[in-house]
Amino acid sequence: MAVHLALIRPIKMRRVRRVLRLMVIFYAATLAMVLLCNWFWPRDTLPAPAAQVICLGGQSHQGVLASDSTSRAERCAELLLAGLADEILVTGSGTGTLMVDHILALGVPAEAVSLEAMSRSTLQNALFSADISDVEQPVIVVTDAYHLPRSWVSFRAMGFQDVRLSSSSSMVDRPKPLLREVSAIWFNALRLLVYSALFWVDPDIRAALMA
Template sequence: MTCGVFGLAWHVGRFGRREGAVPADVLVVLGARVLAGGVASGALQARVEKAVALYQQGLAPRLLFSGGIGLHPPSEAQVMRALAVRLGVPAEACLLEEQSHSTAQNARFSAEVLRRLGAGRVVVVSDAYHLLRARQYFRLQGWEVATSPAPLAGRLDAVDRFYWTVREAFALLAHPRVLLARSPLR
């Protein structure tokens, strides 16, 4: 069991280091903690900054910010949109999904918005250690998914990266259906 966990953790870490962004219909940015006073956590800020850079490169015409209200309002999605607009993204290019409180819900509730848009391919932006599981949940919802890691430098030291990566391996092993999800045939 231990070898399996650490083997999967190695794969999670390696997968998350790869930049996989390609032209897509929508950039989906997964939420993270909002601090007291509606301030973006480091993770939330890094994810938005990465998505804005991809948007400015012309990889997608829209951004979908996914995340509900955690311990502190407003929703993660609202905080991300406000930050993206401050960074130069037009408000009309920003969509919100404000009900989710987990990666599975990010994918499920975002899928409703993406279907209304007629989207086919999405790029999911999150922290590197989170990307494999996030991709798998979006695949389960029927999307062709590329991934793009937000930078971790300056936010997480090696011990924290190890912890979060192993945590992701356990999360994937706990849900084998998610781990085995394949890309839809289009």
Template sequence: MLKTMGRVAKFSVAAYVLTCIAIYAFAQLHPDTPPSQVERSDIIVVLGAGMDPDGTLHRSSILRVETGVKLWQAQAAPQMHFSGGMGRPNGLSAGAQMAALAERLGVSGNVVTHEDRSLSTLQNALFSQPMIADAKHLRLVTEGFHLPRSWLSFKWAAWQSGAPVPIISLSHSERLRTASPGSRLPKITMVLREAAALWFNAGRVVAFEIGGAFGVAQDTREAWLE
């Protein structure tokens, strides 16, 4: 029994370390393609990256919006969608604040949609799905280290909804970032956190699907994804 537990522990540590290496390598090696040269898609989907309770977007969220707007201005896609929940109950949402910023930066309001319920990457994907279900090709915008988990989340959300699984292209706003504004921790700590989040999300997806098979209500299972 102890030997088995030891093997499991060693495997878990090895899997985590390899995941960290893979995420860091992906973030550093992901191509920095100019907006005018990216493959055209149906919609640009920008994920929220934090906001103060008063509605002030964090720098990381602003950079994501600016990256998405540059892509739209370069005609990389005709539509934009922003995803991010509320900083406090009944408060402003990151999705709405990012959409408003995009409009101030010149994006036409009639090509912008947003969702304001999500509090995690899995919820970004799940709650955005009804608004982007007709898109055959998405372009996700987030940091480089966050792109793999975002890609997996949106692929899963499309599959889970029964919609055709779209092609998903990726654009990074920056390669790495700090955990929060003013943080003194090195950016590499976000890679450590991201590796754990990837495996944690895998477990939550399994729980979500098993819960559905046993008749657990949709809203209850959605709360598991926060």
């Protein structure tokens, strides 16, 4: 019996090391993708025209837009004023209202801007936008470059058929948002699996799980 247990322990340790090694590999690969998007995503290239620009909410502090929210709002206004879409949908709780005000101050007509003010995550941005948009029409999603891949997956998962991407900012040189994005990608993947598995649950409860 003692010999048998002695053999089991090394096997378990090898399995643990193998799992940890895979986790490190997946994390490193995801970090590499985030960094490449942050460094090399084309900022000056305009996307193809679409039916709608969807502006993802960012951060604000004491009623003042943070730099990420400001740059997203300005990029969305730029795309609409360049004739690449007929309307802007700003999506995000709290910050969304401030972003709408900033977009209007840039000369965008009020009738061309709408607000989805309940979402608290990228997945909810996509889910609640799908409720009030024509998902069969092409859309341009605007956010920071490092956030674009996760946004694309989120909007495709929530039913949008043609998702085009536009970066709102220059390269981010702070490690915190980039490292946070790596964790968020895998956390979102887990939540999407849960969301898909709970197709029989009340839609409001499923939506709350995406916050």
